[in-house]
Amino acid sequence: xxxxxxLSGIKPTGKPHLGNFFGMMQPAIxxxxxxxxxxxxxxxxxxxxxxDPAALREYTRGVALDFLxxxxxxxxxxxxxxxxxxxxxxxxxxxxxVTPMPMLENCHAYKDHxxxxxxxxxxxxxxxxxxxxxxxxxxxxxxxVGRDQKQHVEVTRDIASAFNRLYKSDLFVIPExxxxxxxxxxxxxxxxxMSKSYGNTIELFDEExxxxxxxxxxxxxxxxxxxxxxxxxxxxxxxxxxxxxxSAILQMxxxxxxxxxxxxxxxxxxxxTLWEYFAPQRARRxxxxxxxxxxxRVLADGAHRARAVAEKTMARVRAAVGLK
Ligand code: TYM
Numbered sequence: 364x365x366x367x368x369x370l371s372g373i374k375p376t377g378k379p380h381l382g383n384f385f386g387m388m389q390p391a392i393x394x395x396x397x398x399x400x401x402x403x404x405x406x407x408x409x410x411x412x413x414x415d416p417a418a419l420r421e422y423t424r425g426v427a428l429d430f431l432x433x434x435x436x437x438x439x440x441x442x443x444x445x446x447x448x449x450x451x452x453x454x455x456x457x458x459x460x461v462t463p464m465p466m467l468e469n470c471h472a473y474k475d476h477x478x479x480x481x482x483x484x485x486x487x488x489x490x491x492x493x494x495x496x497x498x499x500x501x502x503x504x505x506x507x508v509g510r511d512q513k514q515h516v517e518v519t520r521d522i523a524s525a526f527n528r529l530y531k532s533d534l535f536v537i538p539e540x541x542x543x544x545x546x547x548x549x550x551x552x553x554x555x556x557m558s559k560s561y562g563n564t565i566e567l568f569d570e571e572x573x574x575x576x577x578x579x580x581x582x583x584x585x586x587x588x589x590x591x592x593x594x595x596x597x598x599x600x601x602x603x604x605x606x607x608x609x610s611a612i613l614q615m616x617x618x619x620x621x622x623x624x625x626x627x628x629x630x631x632x633x634x635x636t637l638w639e640y641f642a643p644q645r646a647r648r649x650x651x652x653x654x655x656x657x658x659x660r661v662l663a664d665g666a667h668r669a670r671a672v673a674e675k676t677m678a679r680v681r682a683a684v685g686l687k
Contacts, residue, residue, distance in 0.1 A: 382557035386509030432648035443665035
């Protein structure tokens with residue numbers, strides 16, 4: 364099998380949280396050893412919600428810093444800012460012209476927005492088409508994402524197939540999502556999916572005090588200390604399983620079942636383990652922060668490499684549709 368091309372993106376709408384890390388960043392970092400990895404910071408997508416220019420710039424650099432601190436290796440993976448490769452907006456238009464409206468009307472993010480009686484922007488409605496352009500522009504085979512993005516990858520497959528059929532060509536590679544079942548949906552402080560829009564996140568590089576406070580605020584039921592507790596539905600255990608050793612997980616599960624330990628104690632144990640787990644990444648991040656020029660160089664080099672691929676694809680696509 365030829366070397367797979369792996370691609371994924373993350374929106375700079377705030378600081379990366381545990382959902383982003385376990386759902387996408389960590390799998391993406393593992394993939395960089397196994398194929399040609401292309402990862403980008405989706406600042407065009409972030410514009411659907413972030414309307415403060417200084418904040419957008421700061422979040423974008425912050426995501427790059429956090430991703431590098433977590434182990435993204437610019438020698439193996441291409442890392443760039445989405446807006447540094449503006450070809451993606453041109454491809455979005457070409458894809459829009461073959462995308463049926465009902466397909467977009469059926470997308471969860473849009474439907475949730477309408478259900479909350481908010482007026483969606485055209486950008487929010489067209490969001491999945493920009494995402495399809497991100498993926499197709501780079502001939503991506505594999506897209507590592509959390510479960511919430513699965514539908515978007517399916518839309519991408521449908522758009523690519525429609526385009527290929529219409530223009531009687533194999534112009535686009537049909538991509539596949541890669542979703543690891545154990546990290547498909549990381550729970551937040553309230554037990555729902557961890558998400559910035561639910562305000563239930565734990566950021567990777569929170570200060571110690573902030574992280575402890577957040578962990579201690581995880582919502583639980585009111586079972587008393589002595590009572591048995593349900594290990595299957597607890598967010599404390601859901602998060603602990605991601606960071607603790609096997610034997611420690613088994614022990615906590617057992618203590619849940621037999622009772623005698625309160626949620627407060629479990630939370631303290633979770634905090635201690637989580638804090639330890641991210642110690643190497645924190646050290647690396649502090650080191651990277653000492654050379655701010657490094658991030659700029661990585662992003663500039665990434666933009667250059669990504670753009671070279673994008674230009675080739677666009678030349679092919681323009682010719683196929685009859686522009687030029
Ligand atoms: P974004 O920025 O919302 O999230 C980045 C990645 O983190 C994953 N994720 C989660 N995984 C498991 N549990 C959670 N609680 C959780 N929260 C977030 C997301 O599934 C995602 O993989 N539309 C994308 C960005 C994007 C993209 C792309 C991705 C733009 N173009 C092309 C792949 C390919 C998004 O909003 O991700």
